[in-house]
Amino acid sequence: MKEIYNFSAGPAVLPKSVLLKAQSELINYRDSGMSVMELSHRSSLFEEIIQEAESLLRELMAIPDNYRVLFLQGGASLQFTMVPLNLAKDQAVGYINTGTWSEKAISEAKKIPGLDVQILASSQESNYTNIPDLSTLDVPQDLAYLHLTTNNTIEGTSIYHLPKSGAVPLVADMSSNILSTDYQVADFGLIYAGAQKNIGPAGLTVVIVRDDLVGKEKVPSAMLDYAIQAKANSLYNTPPTYAIYIAKLVFEWVKELGGVKEMERRNQEKAQLLYDYLEISALFDSPVAIADRSLNNIPFVTGQPELDKQFVSEAEAAGFENLKGHRLVGGMRASLYNAFPVEGVHALIDFMTNFEQQHGGK
Numbered sequence: 001m002k003e004i005y006n007f008s009a010g011p012a013v014l015p016k017s018v019l020l021k022a023q024s025e026l027i028n029y030r031d032s033g034m035s036v037m038e039l040s041h042r043s044s045l046f047e048e049i050i051q052e053a054e055s056l057l058r059e060l061m062a063i064p065d066n067y068r069v070l071f072l073q074g075g076a077s078l079q080f081t082m083v084p085l086n087l088a089k090d091q092a093v094g095y096i097n098t099g100t101w102s103e104k105a106i107s108e109a110k111k112i113p114g115l116d117v118q119i120l121a122s123s124q125e126s127n128y129t130n131i132p133d134l135s136t137l138d139v140p141q142d143l144a145y146l147h148l149t150t151n152n153t154i155e156g157t158s159i160y161h162l163p164k165s166g167a168v169p170l171v172a173d174m175s176s177n178i179l180s181t182d183y184q185v186a187d188f189g190l191i192y193a194g195a196q197k198n199i200g201p202a203g204l205t206v207v208i209v210r211d212d213l214v215g216k217e218k219v220p221s222a223m224l225d226y227a228i229q230a231k232a233n234s235l236y237n238t239p240p241t242y243a244i245y246i247a248k249l250v251f252e253w254v255k256e257l258g259g260v261k262e263m264e265r266r267n268q269e270k271a272q273l274l275y276d277y278l279e280i281s282a283l284f285d286s287p288v289a290i291a292d293r294s295l296n297n298i299p300f301v302t303g304q305p306e307l308d309k310q311f312v313s314e315a316e317a318a319g320f321e322n323l324k325g326h327r328l329v330g331g332m333r334a335s336l337y338n339a340f341p342v343e344g345v346h347a348l349i350d351f352m353t354n355f356e357q358q359h360g361g362k
């Protein structure tokens with residue numbers, strides 16, 4: 001089999017052991033004679049899978065009992081609409097704008113009639129290469145919620161210090177650092193994440209929501225209503241059964257390795273290796289403010305678009321896949337999620353060092 005390192009920002013690398021386990025159970029799950037894909041979502045075998053997935057996630061994130069865990073569809077992008085629909089009506093809502101995904105969350109919220117969408121802080125002026133200072137943020141207490149993106153997948157920044165929002169619930173798009181940075185669920189009213197970065201396959205969206213925020217507003221669609229989804233234990237309609245099964249295997253893998261704290265430690269180690277190299281490199285640079293650098297998505301540039309292009313293509317030929325930066329920011333980006341092995345970071349640094357020797361300084 002072709003051996004490569006997959007730096008994709010999402011869908012992203014999955015643990016090999018998870019894929020092997022899925023393979024071993026693929027055509028005959030637990031001696032049922034069926035694949036998980038062929039099981040009824042109302043069967044006891046599948047109910048066990050979804051319940052186990054929820055209880056593992058609760059354990060891994062230490063989710064308090066007064067939070068619901070929902071397994072939904074539509075990606076993180078549908079949450080841009082579901083959050084305001086469920087949490088606010090004819091009210092002010094707050095957003096912190098730290099990148100492309102925050103912008104999208106804001107623009108979707110603005111489409112909902114009657115909402116007063118306020119942007120309380122933004123790093124747009126610096127091209128999102130840093131996180132605005134949130135320590136002094138004055139959060140109006142009449143907001144229905146304050147939304148933030150904990151990890152900016154495209155720009156490579158993370159929010160490590162949450163703003164003090166008083167009684168206003170924080171809502172976090174945690175798509176690209178859930179289970180990889182150790183946040184306290186109780187600090188948030190609602191957390192959501194598309195699964196395809198740190199959890200499993202695309203098609204599954206995890207929502208963790210505090211009880212008092214469920215059923216707060218009337219929602220004009222059952223599929224978009226947290227209360228209906230919660231009441232049905234995420235089985236209102238057919239859920240993405242296979243994606244939930246793989247997520248369960250990934251949760252088991254995280255637990256086996258020592259949980260979220262251990263993931264965070266590994267991610268810090270991997271990211272530091274690459275950032276340390278970028279600091280000393282005469283060719284490659286990180287455009288991101290040091291204090292705000294993401295552990296999971298690490299953009300870097302040579303400063304010469306043609307050379308960036310050449311680097312990406314030579315890297316790909318050498319087995320380093322998906323290093324091309326997002327089309328909006330260019331350059332390169334190494335996504336180092338939980339399942340990305342430290343050996344791949346060492347190999348990348350060796351490759352970059354060689355490339356640098358061939359192409360000199362700046």
Ligand SMILES: *Cc1c(COP(=O)(O)O)cnc(C)c1O
Binds near residue numbers: 074149153175195
């Ligand atoms: C990938 C990503 C999204 C979009 O997720 P979809 O599941 O494709 O809708 C939203 N927010 C962040 C922070 C992301 O990384």
